[in-house]
Amino acid sequence: MTTITTNTASTTTNTAINSNSKNGNQDPGLYFIDVARQYSSPVGGETELEPTELNTVKCSGGFLVVSTDKLRVKYTNVNHHGHNVGVIQADRPAPEKRLVYYFEIYVRNAGAKGQIAIGFTNHSFKMRRQPGWEANSCGYHGDDGNLYRGSGTGEAFGPAFTTNDTVGAGINYASQEFFFTKNGAVVGAVYKDIKGLLLPTVAVHSQNEEIEVNFGKKSFAFDLKEYERQEVMKQQMAVDKISLPPIVSYELVRSYLLHNGYEETLKAFDVASKNTIPSIYIAQENGFGEQHIAYALAQRKAVRQLIRNGEIDSALSKLHEWYPQIVQDEKSATCLLLHSQKFIELVRAGALEEAVHYGRIELAKFFKLPGFDDLVRDCAALLAYEQPHQCSAGYLLEESQREIVADAVNGMILLTDPNVKDAQSCLRSHLESLLRQLTVCCLERRSLNGDQGEGFHLHRALNSTSTAGRGPSANTLV
Numbered sequence: 001m002t003t004i005t006t007n008t009a010s011t012t013t014n015t016a017i018n019s020n021s022k023n024g025n026q027d028p029g030l031y032f033i034d035v036a037r038q039y040s041s042p043v044g045g046e047t048e049l050e051p052t053e054l055n056t057v058k059c060s061g062g063f064l065v066v067s068t069d070k071l072r073v074k075y076t077n078v079n080h081h082g083h084n085v086g087v088i089q090a091d092r093p094a095p096e097k098r099l100v101y102y103f104e105i106y107v108r109n110a111g112a113k114g115q116i117a118i119g120f121t122n123h124s125f126k127m128r129r130q131p132g133w134e135a136n137s138c139g140y141h142g143d144d145g146n147l148y149r150g151s152g153t154g155e156a157f158g159p160a161f162t163t164n165d166t167v168g169a170g171i172n173y174a175s176q177e178f179f180f181t182k183n184g185a186v187v188g189a190v191y192k193d194i195k196g197l198l199l200p201t202v203a204v205h206s207q208n209e210e211i212e213v214n215f216g217k218k219s220f221a222f223d224l225k226e227y228e229r230q231e232v233m234k235q236q237m238a239v240d241k242i243s244l245p246p247i248v249s250y251e252l253v254r255s256y257l258l259h260n261g262y263e264e265t266l267k268a269f270d271v272a273s274k275n276t277i278p279s280i281y282i283a284q285e286n287g288f289g290e291q292h293i294a295y296a297l298a299q300r301k302a303v304r305q306l307i308r309n310g311e312i313d314s315a316l317s318k319l320h321e322w323y324p325q326i327v328q329d330e331k332s333a334t335c336l337l338l339h340s341q342k343f344i345e346l347v348r349a350g351a352l353e354e355a356v357h358y359g360r361i362e363l364a365k366f367f368k369l370p371g372f373d374d375l376v377r378d379c380a381a382l383l384a385y386e387q388p389h390q391c392s393a394g395y396l397l398e399e400s401q402r403e404i405v406a407d408a409v410n411g412m413i414l415l416t417d418p419n420v421k422d423a424q425s426c427l428r429s430h431l432e433s434l435l436r437q438l439t440v441c442c443l444e445r446r447s448l449n450g451d452q453g454e455g456f457h458l459h460r461a462l463n464s465t466s467t468a469g470r471g472p473s474a475n476t477l478v
Helices: 007-021 030-038 224-240 246-260 265-271 298-307 312-322 333-348 353-361 373-383 401-414 423-427 432-447 458-463
Strands: 056-058 073-074 088-090 099-110 117-121 136-143 146-149 166-172 177-182 185-191 199-204 210-214
Touching: 007 166, 030 246, 030 333, 073 199, 088 265, 099 224, 117 166, 117 177, 136 199, 146 185, 166 432, 185 432, 199 458, 246 265, 246 298, 246 401, 265 298, 298 312, 298 401, 312 333, 333 353, 333 373, 401 423
Parallel strands: none
Antiparallel strands: 056 088, 073 210, 088 199, 099 166, 099 210, 117 136, 117 199, 136 146, 166 177, 177 185
């Protein structure tokens, strides 16, 4: 099965595939070129800069002293009113594309009154006030243990904190909550009603108060990994409560095995399920039912196995013998995938001179052709490195690349069935269509949440739960 993707490139390719069923001019193999292109970017590629120090440019400098490492602050004045606060924000906003963000402070000295605060504020926050006292801010205060959310009136929340205490503040993007900790234990959580980017913020407000901030360079007192694990478990438990009749999953798996030509696994699956799962009828879509995805099952199985073993010459030979129409256009997307895989196998085997010769003959045909040149360049890049699997084009040496080529050829064979009316049904199984819908729903849910929270990446999700063996594993589903 192929990568689940929802980007613009895929949309373009899907449009091309749809047009293929009408005019027959577009090569459906382009769909798999696009799939291969997705692997050139690492999974979970959303990267954000994290706070690393305190912002000494934008702060209430007259009321505090900041250490040279920009991680310690001390209040040296005598406060007269609520606008003499020594408040300071982090140098960057809290990252949003993750499950949880968290930071801590260590109270070196609670000073005269222990009026220390920790929390989050936005960019427009007044830099002479305690976090939580103004709109668009939230703060946990040490002198009374109260929580302040956009008001000078606090609400009972947790214990006070003082010298030698370690206090933390975090954002749980899954539950949309602020949470706070004291000495490694969660104090409590409240709904995060502030939108937009938020900056970790600390404040000192009486003489000799001194704190040290930890943005993660040192180990936290709080077990953040365990907290994240528990949050993931909560999500998993919510999913597990959804009842799914066994027959539904049975038919999805069976259609997947049929679609991809796993003949032996299909037979074993049918035998194992014979006495436990009743047969049901899955309605045909666009004239594409089970009888069509069973088309050429033995041939598809044989070619897939050759490609998965890296025996590209043998696979090409079988295609020329059984389905010459698939490889008659030497500049088609399917031929590019096959020839590029042959080149990749030569690089994998260390036969670099032979790879260069093969590339000059076969891959050169595709250079500068629209939609093909980036894959050709990535193949050529493998020759430039002593350890090509570690370079930016190293994804081509993964087993997943063989799967993509095998999927492309499998889909093209299915398209030779004269009864097929819809190209997309040949390129994607029912299971992949379901997973694509899952991905879209997860991305839409995050979009409605202001694009905050951990991104959904099917490849990563499947890798976390997949087991060893053939069939619908993480490598073949994405």
